[in-house]
Amino acid sequence: MKTKLQTLIELELPIIQSPMAGVQGSELAIAVSGAGGLGSLPCAILTADNIYKELKSIESHTNKPYNVNFFCHKPPAINEAREMKWREALEPYYKEFGIITDDISPSASRSPFNHELADLLEGFNPAVVSFHFGLPEKALVDRVKASGAKVLSSATTVKEALWLEAHGADIIVAQGVEAGGHRGIFLSEDSESTNERAPKYGMAMQIGTFALLPQVVNAVSVPVVAAGGIADTDGIAAAMRLGASGAQLGTSYLLCDESKTSMVHREALKSNQTAETALTNLFSGRPARSMVNRFIRELGPMSDLVPDFPMASTATAPLRTKAEAMGSGDFSQLWCGQNASGCKEIGAAELTQRLAAAFQQSN
């Protein structure tokens, strides 16, 4: 018998708001946690100073459980040849927008979890510390667990779920292919081509929530949270019928008052552009689900030219900035899951309470 998610973290509602780097900060987390769900603070693109300020803000506004989220990728070395190829591919766009590329130097805009960040966390009391792209090294996982926080990470396959359980995860998110933003993939087949003729086959293998969730539930003993395609009360109830201990929703919160979703992103979310999303590596170097825009349509969603995560974003940033200044999301990462029907322009507390109806019914 699995431990219940709500026993593990004293949560009122089995609803987790997905950490969404770049489109939200502490305000969204505070609203969701305040309403009884698990609000999340994404730290992947924040400086240590900003993480400190955001955590201070959360703890001064609520004493309910919250989640703080980090990436734990291995930062890549800069590969000049690959950077060059990527710039070449982008050259027609630079020309179109009059961008001088000499100004752009490659840099990693996202930092993985490390001991300095673990030091910083010691001054705070998150109920959950979550990771994307696997887990950090054992010493870091041990430090987090010693603090009393529960460790959460996402699995995109049963194999990844088993790995996470074996390496100390207390809660596992089964992230179905429907989910918006970055796939949590960390045990990828992508690099295992046995033949030069073979293109990457990872995207053709990604697993839907309906298939992934019950198989992960069956494979591990820790609580499993469903993510991907869940947008309302029925979705949460269906996930629980498939064995989930809770549901994680991201896209549904993107139009909430407390989100920092950009204007072009909000407009796209309110349009029929949500009907076409694709897994793309164009924005960061790793596959993530975005609404299809001109950039994805023209380069194709998965490109071999893209530098390793997270270096790809440096070269595209000026394009995005120029286009957005003209009111266009043609070059923006328009993160969105495959079911945007739950997006509401209301407060996140109200959205969380509306979603909770499912759970109250099913118990």
Added chain:
Amino acid sequence: MKTKLQTLIELELPIIQSPMAGVQGSELAIAVSGAGGLGSLPCAILTADNIYKELKSIESHTNKPYNVNFFCHKPPAINEAREMKWREALEPYYKEFGIITDDISPSASRSPFNHELADLLEGFNPAVVSFHFGLPEKALVDRVKASGAKVLSSATTVKEALWLEAHGADIIVAQGVEAGGHRGIFLSEDSESTNERAPKYGMAMQIGTFALLPQVVNAVSVPVVAAGGIADTDGIAAAMRLGASGAQLGTSYLLCDESKTSMVHREALKSNQTAETALTNLFSGRPARSMVNRFIRELGPMSDLVPDFPMASTATAPLRTKAEAMGSGDFSQLWCGQNASGCKEIGAAELTQRLAAAFQQSN
């Protein structure tokens, strides 16, 4: 308020056995229909004579509702240049297996629905006539409907579902990305690249059941049947919680006594090979979900070299035959959905009755 599937076709159980060309005939359909589900006869690769015999057999064994399934693709012209390129790509394998390629002439192994087949159907009384890859021309749809049979087809997007409803479908299957075998895609974005640098992006866009199903249910007024990732009682119940009027299961029936699943396919289904499936166009020219084997690993699942559906299979058939004779499924189309946990080596009637528990509970 939607008409109920079971009102529409007087079905005892809201369970459809997916038509699976090449791995089953009338025996499976008879067993499932006899147990109160909707058994299906796949006709895509049968001659008219064999379709006649199979339908005779069904009607002599059961008077319960059954489904007869056809493909309705446009047969392609033979493209010699493309055939040549495909042979070149396969040349190393032909060498390895000592196959003389002069013997192979391209031919279409699958015929679409036409007036001769509609004539043939007039002697029978199927409750449902279903199609894959859209619907045939209006005159043919009208003939089927005039016979009293209900018309069913599959949608992989909300757009396709709306198209099907507008063109006369009485029942729509929402086919999530999890489903095994051929994707029903017929309004594809694949051919709409606006830039030569863009590879096909269709596979990165395929939608999971959890996201597709409720959005299709919301968009159309006809009953919607869920397909993809459903393997057991909980899966059927969860699909119904998301608004489905019924569930279509294929993979779960592949090991049933009445299925004609080949030995290599059965062995793979009983192994951990089921954990890795991919959408691949290598076997037929159209994307279909198969377990990953040597062929997919080496050529990549989606290849630009592959001739149009269904021509691709001619050139691979001798490889498949040779490998299977040696007990290997390395070149076989190992159709399988993303959740093979429901496969049981039992009779299909018993499997259907076990699955039915969900429906009886939820009513």
